[in-house]
Amino acid sequence: MVAVEIAGAAIISYCFGSTWVNIFLVTLMSITLWRLWLIFQERASVEEKTAERKVVEEMAPFAEMYYQFGGEDVRKSATEFFESMAVDGDGRVSLTEYSSFMDEGPLRNQKWFNALAEGAGRGRDSLGPRDVRPLYYILKSGRPFCMGLGCQKFVGGVYFTCVNCFHGSPSSFSVCLECYESKNFRHEHTKFLDNFALLEVKRTKSKIPALRSTAANRGDSGCEGAETISSELHRIAMVYFRITLDGLGCKIKTSVQSFPFGRDGRVALHDFLEFMDKKCNNQNFKYMNTPSFFKILDKDKQGLDLVDVRTLYYIVQSGRPFCRGCRDFLAGTFFTCVTCFERSGQSSFCLCLSCLRDNKFRHDHHRFRDNYVMLQEISKRSRRARTAAPQVNSENYANRLGTIVDTLDPILRLTSEIVSLSAAGGCVIM
Numbered sequence: 001m002v003a004v005e006i007a008g009a010a011i012i013s014y015c016f017g018s019t020w021v022n023i024f025l026v027t028l029m030s031i032t033l034w035r036l037w038l039i040f041q042e043r044a045s046v047e048e049k050t051a052e053r054k055v056v057e058e059m060a061p062f063a064e065m066y067y068q069f070g071g072e073d074v075r076k077s078a079t080e081f082f083e084s085m086a087v088d089g090d091g092r093v094s095l096t097e098y099s100s101f102m103d104e105g106p107l108r109n110q111k112w113f114n115a116l117a118e119g120a121g122r123g124r125d126s127l128g129p130r131d132v133r134p135l136y137y138i139l140k141s142g143r144p145f146c147m148g149l150g151c152q153k154f155v156g157g158v159y160f161t162c163v164n165c166f167h168g169s170p171s172s173f174s175v176c177l178e179c180y181e182s183k184n185f186r187h188e189h190t191k192f193l194d195n196f197a198l199l200e201v202k203r204t205k206s207k208i209p210a211l212r213s214t215a216a217n218r219g220d221s222g223c224e225g226a227e228t229i230s231s232e233l234h235r236i237a238m239v240y241f242r243i244t245l246d247g248l249g250c251k252i253k254t255s256v257q258s259f260p261f262g263r264d265g266r267v268a269l270h271d272f273l274e275f276m277d278k279k280c281n282n283q284n285f286k287y288m289n290t291p292s293f294f295k296i297l298d299k300d301k302q303g304l305d306l307v308d309v310r311t312l313y314y315i316v317q318s319g320r321p322f323c324r325g326c327r328d329f330l331a332g333t334f335f336t337c338v339t340c341f342e343r344s345g346q347s348s349f350c351l352c353l354s355c356l357r358d359n360k361f362r363h364d365h366h367r368f369r370d371n372y373v374m375l376q377e378i379s380k381r382s383r384r385a386r387t388a389a390p391q392v393n394s395e396n397y398a399n400r401l402g403t404i405v406d407t408l409d410p411i412l413r414l415t416s417e418i419v420s421l422s423a424a425g426g427c428v429i430m
Contacts, residue, residue, distance in 0.1 A: 052115035055154050056134050062333060062370055063137035065356055069335070069368040081136050082129045092126035106145045106152060107135070142376030144172070148179030149186065157332060158236060161198065163191040167382050177232070181239060194236060199375045200319030203341055203348060233331060234299055234307060237314035259309055266303030269294050287322035288312075293329055321348060324363075325355030336374060339365040 067078055085093045085101045093101075095113050102108040116131050144161075146153050153176065160180040162173040175185045180192065193201070260271040267275075269291060276289040287293070295301075297308045304312075321330050335356045337349040355361050356368060369377070 051154075052109075052111045053118055055138075055156060056112075056115045056118075058156055059134045059137055059143075061353055061357070062141075063133040065335065065353060065368070066137050066140070066370065066373060067133055069356065069366070070373075071367050078133060078136050079129070082132050085127075085132065092128060093132060094126050098127070106154070107138070137373075140376065141370065141372035142172070142379065143372055144174040146176040146179055147173055147187075148175045148184040151176060151179050151184065158194050158196065158232065160192045160194050160239075162187060162189045163193055163198070164189040166198065166379055170383065172379065177235060177239075181235070194318065195375055196320060196371065197318040199371055199378075200317070202375070202378050203319060231299065233296070233315065234311050237311040238307065240314060262303070264303070266305050267309070268303050272304060287327055287329070296329060296331075319348075321350035323352040323355055324349055325351050325361040328352060333370050333372065335368040335370050337363060337365045338367045338369055338374070341369075341374065 067075060082093070085097055087097055087100075088094075095110065098113045099108055099110070106112075112135070113127075116127055116135060117125065144155050144159055146155050146159070155174070155176045158177050159174045160177070162169075165171070165173045173187050173189075177194075179185050260267055260275050262268060262271070272294050273289055273291070276286075294304070297304055297312055299308060321334055321336075322328065323330055323334070330350060330352055334350045334352060336351075340347070340349045349363055349365075351361055351368070
C-alpha cells in the first residue's frame with residue numbers, strides 16, 4: 001500500500017515539479033513499480049505452492065505424534081530414512097538428493113520439496129531431519145494419490161481402496177470419494193471399501209462389515225460439493241446404500257420402522273436420545289447419546305430422516321470411534337492403541353490428536369498408531385504373507401474374499417441388527 005502511495009505522489013510531483021526533481025521522482029517511481037512487480041510475482045509463486053504446503057502443514061502434527069508415540073523402531077526407521085536421503089554426509093538434504101531419492105512418482109515434484117523447505121523456515125534450500133518427518137509419515141501412512149482418470153490429487157482424508165489388491169497385489173489401487181462416486185476410474189476388480197471400514201474389518205477380524213462395496217452414480221447422495229464433516233459422512237453412506245435400494249426398497253422401509261420416526265418421517269432429538277439410551281449398551285453408542293452427535297447426523301437441521309439413519313449405521317459399521325479422552329466424535333484421523341487393536345475381542349482405545357499430544361488420557365499401553373498408518377502396516381503384513389505363501393493359496397484367498405463381498409446382503413445384515421436392537425434391548429452391531 002505504501003508503494004502505491006509513493007508511486008501516486010511521484011506522478012503528481014512529476015507533473016508540477018522541476019527537471020531535477022522530475023528525474024529523481026521518475027527514478028523513484030521506476031524502483032517502486034519494480035518492487036510492486038516483485039511482490040506480485042512472489043505472491044503468485046506462493047499461491048502455486050499452496051496445495052502442497054497445506055498438505056505438509058496438515059500432516060506435520062500427525063508426523064510428530066507418529067514419531068513420538070510409534071516406539072523406538074519408528075524413531076530408528078525415521079533416522080535411517082533421513083540418512084539414506086542425505087548421502088553427502090552434511091546432515092542436510094538438498095533438492096538434488098531429494099529428487100534422486102524419490103526417483104519417480106508425484107512426490108518427486110520440486111513443489112513438494114519447496115513445501116517441506118518452507119515449513120522449515122523461509123529461505124531454506126535444504127531439509128533437516130525434522131523437516132523430512134512429514135514426508136516419512138506420508139509414505140508410511142499410505143495416504144494415496146488418487147488413481148482416478150485425470151485426478152492424481154493427494155488424498156488426505158477418506159479414500160476407497162480395492163479389497164482384492166489390498167490383500168493380493170504388490171500395490172494398492174485407491175481413489176478419492178469424488179472419483180469413486182462418479183466411477184471415474186478403470187480397474188480390473190470391483191470390490192472396494194473405504195479406509196475406515198476396511199480398518200474396522202481387520203480390527204474385528206470379521207469377514208466384511210454390513211456395507212456394500214459398490215460404486216454409486218454422482219448426485220445420488222444429494223450432498224455433492226459439501227465440505228462439512230456431516231455432509232461427507234452422508235455422501236459416503238449413500239455410496240454404500242443408494243444402489244441397494246433397487247429392488248429392495250420394501251425391505252429397507254420395513255427394517256427402519258423400529259427407529260422412532262414421527263408422523264413427518266423424521267426422528268426428533270428427544271426420541272433419538274431416548275432410543276439410544278434404552279436400546280444400546282455398547283460403549284460407542286453411549287457416546288452417541290448426545291445432542292451434539294445428533295446435530296452431526298441431522299444434515300438439514302429438521303430432525304433425522306431415512307438418509308440420516310443410514311448414515312448412523314454406516315458410522316457404526318465403519319468403526320468411527322469417539323475419543324476416550326475428550327469423548328468427541330472422530331470423523332477423521334484418530335490414534336488407536338496398537339496393543340488393544342491387536343487383541344482379538346477387545347474394544348479399541350482411540351484418541352484425538354489433541355488428547356494424545358497433551359497426554360489427556362489414562363491407559364495401560366503407550367504405543368499408538370493413527371488409522372492410516374495402522375491400515376498400511378496391515379496391508380504390508382498381508383502382502384508379505386502372500387509372498388511367503390504358495391501363490392495358489394494367495395489367489396484362493398483373494399477369490400474367497402471377493403466372493404464374500406459379492407454374496408453378503410448388506411440390507412439383510414442391517415435389518416437383523418436393527419431388529420436385534422429393538423427386540424433384545426442390546427446393541428450388537430459393534
